[in-house]
Amino acid sequence: MTHDLSAVTPDFAEADVRSIAAKLLQDATAAAQPTMPDIPQPLARPLPPPLPGIPPLSGIPPLSAVPAQAAPQLDSLRHASETTALRTTPARLQSESITTTHSPTTTATAVSRFVSQMSPGLDSITREFHRVAAQVSATPGSTRVFDPLQVRSDFPILHQQIHGKPLVWLDNAATTQKPRCVIDAISRFYLEDNSNIHRGAHTLAARATDAWENARQCVQKFLGAASPSEIIFLRGTTEAINLVAQTVGRCFLRPGDEIILTVLEHHANIVPWQMAARETGAVIRVVPVDERGEIQLDAFESLLGPRTKLVSLTHASNSLGTILPVEQMTAAAKRHGALVLIDGAQTVSHMPVNVQSIGCDFFVFSGHKIFAPTGIGALYARRELQQVMPPWQGGGNMIRTVTFEETTWSEPPAKFEAGTPSVADAVGLQAAIEYLLALGWPAILRHEHELLEYGTARLLEVPRLRLIGQARNKVGVLSFVLPNRTPEEIGRLLDREGIAVRAGHHCAQPSLRRFGLDATVRPSLAIYNTTSDIDRLADAVHRIATSPVKDPPGPPLK
Numbered sequence: 001m002t003h004d005l006s007a008v009t010p011d012f013a014e015a016d017v018r019s020i021a022a023k024l025l026q027d028a029t030a031a032a033q034p035t036m037p038d039i040p041q042p043l044a045r046p047l048p049p050p051l052p053g054i055p056p057l058s059g060i061p062p063l064s065a066v067p068a069q070a071a072p073q074l075d076s077l078r079h080a081s082e083t084t085a086l087r088t089t090p091a092r093l094q095s096e097s098i099t100t101t102h103s104p105t106t107t108a109t110a111v112s113r114f115v116s117q118m119s120p121g122l123d124s125i126t127r128e129f130h131r132v133a134a135q136v137s138a139t140p141g142s143t144r145v146f147d148p149l150q151v152r153s154d155f156p157i158l159h160q161q162i163h164g165k166p167l168v169w170l171d172n173a174a175t176t177q178k179p180r181c182v183i184d185a186i187s188r189f190y191l192e193d194n195s196n197i198h199r200g201a202h203t204l205a206a207r208a209t210d211a212w213e214n215a216r217q218c219v220q221k222f223l224g225a226a227s228p229s230e231i232i233f234l235r236g237t238t239e240a241i242n243l244v245a246q247t248v249g250r251c252f253l254r255p256g257d258e259i260i261l262t263v264l265e266h267h268a269n270i271v272p273w274q275m276a277a278r279e280t281g282a283v284i285r286v287v288p289v290d291e292r293g294e295i296q297l298d299a300f301e302s303l304l305g306p307r308t309k310l311v312s313l314t315h316a317s318n319s320l321g322t323i324l325p326v327e328q329m330t331a332a333a334k335r336h337g338a339l340v341l342i343d344g345a346q347t348v349s350h351m352p353v354n355v356q357s358i359g360c361d362f363f364v365f366s367g368h369k370i371f372a373p374t375g376i377g378a379l380y381a382r383r384e385l386q387q388v389m390p391p392w393q394g395g396g397n398m399i400r401t402v403t404f405e406e407t408t409w410s411e412p413p414a415k416f417e418a419g420t421p422s423v424a425d426a427v428g429l430q431a432a433i434e435y436l437l438a439l440g441w442p443a444i445l446r447h448e449h450e451l452l453e454y455g456t457a458r459l460l461e462v463p464r465l466r467l468i469g470q471a472r473n474k475v476g477v478l479s480f481v482l483p484n485r486t487p488e489e490i491g492r493l494l495d496r497e498g499i500a501v502r503a504g505h506h507c508a509q510p511s512l513r514r515f516g517l518d519a520t521v522r523p524s525l526a527i528y529n530t531t532s533d534i535d536r537l538a539d540a541v542h543r544i545a546t547s548p549v550k551d552p553p554g555p556p557l558k
């Protein structure tokens, strides 16, 4: 059997999308006939040439020309097929949904029969459809409706089996997975635009420099900074905090000055300050939390005083999920003339941020926590401070003139970006931010809130489970312990079920010690998680909690 898509014209309009869809439905229905013996072959006739920039994967005309207004069509088509695929087929097929027609019921039936007979030829067609649909729906301004299953389908890595079970990724506070549009943006950069920035005087150098600066503008808008020059690209949160500690800390702290942190901080927001304090004679003060894991604001206020020079706060705790009232805390710190740094590693993917509304001097985050690559992150630093902060690392890019006697610096942010930067990763970061924004904050907030509520309720049904961190304002972190198993054992048992969670101290030991613990199990949520992920987790934890401890869960994972 062949797939003749001759009705499809090269300039794809909405009607053409429908036409492709209708054709696929026809093929799917035919493929489902019991008499149809042969394996479907790839397309029968040569395809129109690919559109510039985006080579087709295989087998189907380059749908990258589908206009943004066709996104709703693609969305509803994919939704119908995915729902069916999820209900009726093994896990591998969850990713391989086929886009067919705009009648969900007909589609659902056809698809469920079709996917069970799927061949490699059709597989590649569906993948291509999937890829383009993700691109179209990630286009800013597209009228995409938030659907977690559809979001999930944008993340290729999620569609695999671990130990024979469909992967459930609940380790999002450690790192997030990457949507196909991010992966594509990075590979497109390496396929077409790769060059070092600034130094070259040729076309690719100009393209790479534009890509780098466009990404900076994107982050500026994302954080609500006043100017792109206030955004410094670095490897991530840890490097950004170290930069501030090593520049502001070293230069402006004096013996007896006070740095205020909270007990909820990640080690990345403790250790650099300890190093700076040790060198300067400054002192660290720590804000406590209550039993829920909420900041004790009166204690914070009473720590503030004339000696307070710097307040460095996590925006949300990675171990308990608590969201801190950073606007209120920043305002209080400002009344005492302190500088304020906000560690946004755990918030940027969960809620909108505006550094000017917060009123902070520094804001840091890591790209890999927001669906972007590892190795890229940003430091927002207020313009006036950038001018007085000394450079951190020396080398290329950050200088204006060099002689053996003296060097003068570039203007910020280049002053803080020594050496060849991670341009492709910045391109990936921009793609990730655009992807997230295209989903829309109201829908993300609603979805994650519902998931957190559902997850909390389901876990609290587990006998003797102790949930650590029950702040009223939380991101999707569900730290817990059980009396009959260590967190590491639970983590390994869940891995056997295909469920990825973190178990340990989460690089936030003081926050767990506050609750008398060294470690917890920490499922953490993201946009692509679903209630069925939560059900898988809760059911597995229930089994672990109620089963006798007889078989140890095996050696540590590699």
Ligand SMILES: Cc1ncc(COP(=O)(O)O)c(C=O)c1O
Pocket: 173, 174, 236, 237, 238, 239, 266, 268, 269, 314, 316, 317, 318, 343, 345, 346, 366, 507
């Ligand atoms: C709140 C918080 N701060 C800082 C970090 C460190 O981030 P990175 O390792 O990306 O530098 C993390 C990572 O988990 C975090 O959750």
